[in-house]
Amino acid sequence: MYKSSFRKRLQSACSWFQKSFWRTGAVKNQAISLEYQAARRYTTRNRPIGPLERIIMRQHGPWGILASTEVYRDPWIRLVKDDVVRPDGQPGTYCVAHLKPGVSVLALDEQQNAYLTEEFHYGVARTTLETASGGIDSGETPLVAAKRELHEELGVTARKWTDLGTVDPFTANVVSPTQLFLAQDLSFGKPQPEGSELIRCLKVPFADVVKMAMDGRISHAPSVALVLKVGRLLEC
Amino acid sequence: MYKSSFRKRLQSACSWFQKSFWRTGAVKNQAISLEYQAARRYTTRNRPIGPLERIIMRQHGPWGILASTEVYRDPWIRLVKDDVVRPDGQPGTYCVAHLKPGVSVLALDEQQNAYLTEEFHYGVARTTLETASGGIDSGETPLVAAKRELHEELGVTARKWTDLGTVDPFTANVVSPTQLFLAQDLSFGKPQPEGSELIRCLKVPFADVVKMAMDGRISHAPSVALVLKVGRLLEC
Numbered sequence: 001m002y003k004s005s006f007r008k009r010l011q012s013a014c015s016w017f018q019k020s021f022w023r024t025g026a027v028k029n030q031a032i033s034l035e036y037q038a039a040r041r042y043t044t045r046n047r048p049i050g051p052l053e054r055i056i057m058r059q060h061g062p063w064g065i066l067a068s069t070e071v072y073r074d075p076w077i078r079l080v081k082d083d084v085v086r087p088d089g090q091p092g093t094y095c096v097a098h099l100k101p102g103v104s105v106l107a108l109d110e111q112q113n114a115y116l117t118e119e120f121h122y123g124v125a126r127t128t129l130e131t132a133s134g135g136i137d138s139g140e141t142p143l144v145a146a147k148r149e150l151h152e153e154l155g156v157t158a159r160k161w162t163d164l165g166t167v168d169p170f171t172a173n174v175v176s177p178t179q180l181f182l183a184q185d186l187s188f189g190k191p192q193p194e195g196s197e198l199i200r201c202l203k204v205p206f207a208d209v210v211k212m213a214m215d216g217r218i219s220h221a222p223s224v225a226l227v228l229k230v231g232r233l234l235e236c
Numbered sequence: 237m238y239k240s241s242f243r244k245r246l247q248s249a250c251s252w253f254q255k256s257f258w259r260t261g262a263v264k265n266q267a268i269s270l271e272y273q274a275a276r277r278y279t280t281r282n283r284p285i286g287p288l289e290r291i292i293m294r295q296h297g298p299w300g301i302l303a304s305t306e307v308y309r310d311p312w313i314r315l316v317k318d319d320v321v322r323p324d325g326q327p328g329t330y331c332v333a334h335l336k337p338g339v340s341v342l343a344l345d346e347q348q349n350a351y352l353t354e355e356f357h358y359g360v361a362r363t364t365l366e367t368a369s370g371g372i373d374s375g376e377t378p379l380v381a382a383k384r385e386l387h388e389e390l391g392v393t394a395r396k397w398t399d400l401g402t403v404d405p406f407t408a409n410v411v412s413p414t415q416l417f418l419a420q421d422l423s424f425g426k427p428q429p430e431g432s433e434l435i436r437c438l439k440v441p442f443a444d445v446v447k448m449a450m451d452g453r454i455s456h457a458p459s460v461a462l463v464l465k466v467g468r469l470l471e472c
Contacts, residue, residue: 060358060361061356061358061361061362061363062356062434063356063358071307071308071315072307072308072315072317072331074317074329074331076331076409077315077331077333077409079307079308079313079315079333081308081310087433087434093310094358095308095310095312095313096358096359097313097315097333097410099406099409099410120297120298120299121407121408122296122297122299122330122332122408122409123332123406123407123408123409123410123411124404124407124411124413125296125297126297127297128404128407130407165450165451165452165455166452166455167455167456167457167460168360168364168455168456168457169405169406169410169457169458170335170359170405170410170412170456170457171357171359171360171364171366171455171456172357172358172359173312173313173335173358173359174333174335174359174405174406174410174412175359175360176406176410177360177455178457197323198298198323210468213461213465214401214465214468215401216401216402219401219402219403219404219407219413220403220404220406220407221403221404221405221406221414221457221458221460221461222405222457224403224457224461224464224465225449225457225460225461225464228460228461228464228465228467228468229449229450229460229464231464231468232446232450232464232467
């Protein structure tokens with residue numbers, strides 16, 4: 001009983017100490033406290049985890065986190081490397097890329113035509129067909145971001161919105177939940193792409209869009225999930 | 237005519253020079269050539285792109301890449317930052333995370349039961365339901381990796397395999413194509429999870445798995461895409 005309470009206090013003290021320093025910005029991309037450095041020495045030397053590490057370790061499911069270091073950050077991507085104790089008790093490292101949460105929107109008109117984007121995507125280095133997709137800006141709700149992206153990329157505004165849930169493109173090494181929307185009752189304006197975007201709008205009968213998702217012509221996973229979800233809902 | 241030929245020769249010389257140095261490993265995580273350094277100065281100073289940069293620039297769709305720097309690398313994730321000329325001609329940077337290509341496998345028995353994994357996933361920091369998924373090891377074909385993952389995670393071997401195409405969990409900032417498979421005609425053994433894996437196998441009627449993909453209980457995008465693709469194929 002006493003031991004557990006002592007451990008909790010020490011943990012909360014460590015956590016306060018760490019947070020305060022992060023907040024003040026005194027130390028930015030470095031794990032700072034002496035305990036953390038000790039822990040890092042242990043993990044890098046591949047030694048078994050000692051009693052001090054057990055105390056300062058932050059539990060993360062079956063994993064223990066001894067130290068977190070921000071390896072890289074820009075407005076789109078943040079890479080964090082953790083020194084960890086694996087579920088089997090062995091030391092190791094685990095690196096996670098954090099991206100902005102995102103939205104994907106399928107715009108569907110009354111004649112069951114869908115509106116897709118055709119755009120060169122930097123990562124996969126080819127032109128892909130996708131539903132209108134983008135990141136949620138700070139302060140935006142997913143719905144506001146969805147409305148903005150649909151207008152920016154396709155010049156479309158919609159009066160009827162259906163939330164089709166969230167998908168996680170990855171669950172292990174990348175964090176970027178993507179909320180899916182069906183947009184109906186459309187009106188059309190002029191697209192306003194950002195400087196880095198060259199987007200062509202494609203009007204395709206929805207039945208063909210489903211075929212494209214099935215045969216791989218649409219490969220962007222959130223778009224595939226969204227199209228097939230809508231296909232099931234509309235039974236087409 | 238002469239100008240274009242000269243430009244091409246210069247580009248190929250730059251490219252050869254750069255590749256040779258990368259290959260020898262003399263310079264690892266740094267952009268090396270003098271031209272590259274000049275280019276980086278231009279982009280970081282936010283100046284317009286000059287004639288020298290236009291020559292050494294490598295075209296990447298509507299983008300131009302002036303220099304590439306590997307920011308981070310471990311066996312699971314590699315982060316590369318490019319100094320670029322955006323499609324609108326402005327200088328900038330673009331960072332892409334490269335993950336191992338992966339596979340996702342839906343195992344389905346003759347009574348239309350699916351076998352899912354229930355595992356804590358580090359990135360999203362919660363226990364998720366997924367189809368058997370993992371990375372393709374070096375030298376493996378996607379099918380070999382799929383067979384290995386299915387056996388390691390669920391202890392299942394299958395005699396009938398259907399390739400359901402590839403999805404890209406992301407297309408812009410992350411590269412990690414994931415190949416989808418349906419595995420049938422199953423036999424069951426003992427799972428052999430890796431040291432960092434604590435996996436529970438769930439046997440669920442396939443009709444319920446489809447409901448889980450629809451209502452968000454399954455959120456892993458490749459799993460959702462795979463389940464809904466199989467749902468359409470089997471018409472259930």
